[in-house]
Amino acid sequence: MTGVRALGRQKRQVTPFRSAVFWPATAMREQGAESGSTLPLILGYMLLALAVVYVCVCATDLYVAQKRLDAVADAAALAGADGYLLTLDGAGVRATLTDEAVEELAAPVVGALDQRVRLVSATAPDRTSSRVTVRTTWTPPLLSAFVHDAVTIEATATSRTALR
Numbered sequence: 525m526t527g528v529r530a531l532g533r534q535k536r537q538v539t540p541f542r543s544a545v546f547w548p549a550t551a552m553r554e555q556g557a558e559s560g561s562t563l564p565l566i567l568g569y570m571l572l573a574l575a576v577v578y579v580c581v582c583a584t585d586l587y588v589a590q591k592r593l594d595a596v597a598d599a600a601a602l603a604g605a606d607g608y609l610l611t612l613d614g615a616g617v618r619a620t621l622t623d624e625a626v627e628e629l630a631a632p633v634v635g636a637l638d639q640r641v642r643l644v645s646a647t648a649p650d651r652t653s654s655r656v657t658v659r660t661t662w663t664p665p666l667l668s669a670f671v672h673d674a675v676t677i678e679a680t681a682t683s684r685t686a687l688r
Contacts, residue, residue: 575670578666578668578670578671579670579671581665582664582665582668582670582671585662585664585665586662586675586677589660589662589677590662590677590679592638593641593658593660593677593678593679594679594681595637596633596634596637596638596641596658596679597656597657597658597679597680597681598681598683599633599637600630600631600633600634600637600643600646600656600658600681601630601654601655601656601681601682601683602683603629603630603632603633604621604625604626604627604629604630604646604648604654604656604683605621605626605653605654605683605684605685606629606685607621607622607625607626607628607629607654608620608621608625608685609621609622609625617687618687619652619685619686619687620648620651620652621648621651621652621653621654621685622648622651623646623647623648625648626646626647626648626654626655626656627643627646627647630643630646630654630656631643631646634656634658638660640660640661641658641659641660642658642659642660643656643657643658644657644658644659644678645657652684652685652686653682653683653684653685654682654683654684654685655680655681655682656680656681656682657678657679657680658678658679658680659676659677659678659679660676660677661674661675661676661677662674662675662676662677663675
């Protein structure tokens with residue numbers, strides 16, 4: 525009986541060698557139905573990653589366009605604040621601005637800095653500061669279903685005139 529038991533043990537020891545670890549051909553035959561099923565998953569994730577990267581690029585481009593428009597508005601408001609008139613009254617000398625003077629000085633600055641930017645308004649609300657509003661249309665770097673075709677952005681800047 526000891527010989528039979530030893531033989532049985534040998535058979536049990538032989539079966540682990542036929543597992544997938546030692547016989548890859550057997551494992552491939554057993555998993556043949558699932559071969560290549562990760563490829564669509566990988567392609568889907570790559571498409572999703574490209575869409576996220578594209579949206580981030582568009583958001584960054586929109587942010588930079590807004591900052592450029594802010595700079596144009598700042599420059600136009602600063603130029604408009606230089607159009608003051610000196611007036612003498614009982615309290616002393618005052619610098620006053622008019623809407624016409626602010627617009628006259630702001631319009632050439634806007635036109636010179638960026639041709640796509642339009643001057644919406646240039647006013648002197650309290651007669652000592654100039655307020656300029658400019659507008660442009662932003663378009664994404666590439667047209668896509670993920671981002672709008674055109675977005676209107678606007679910037680307003682104020683500059684104050686003071687005498688010391």
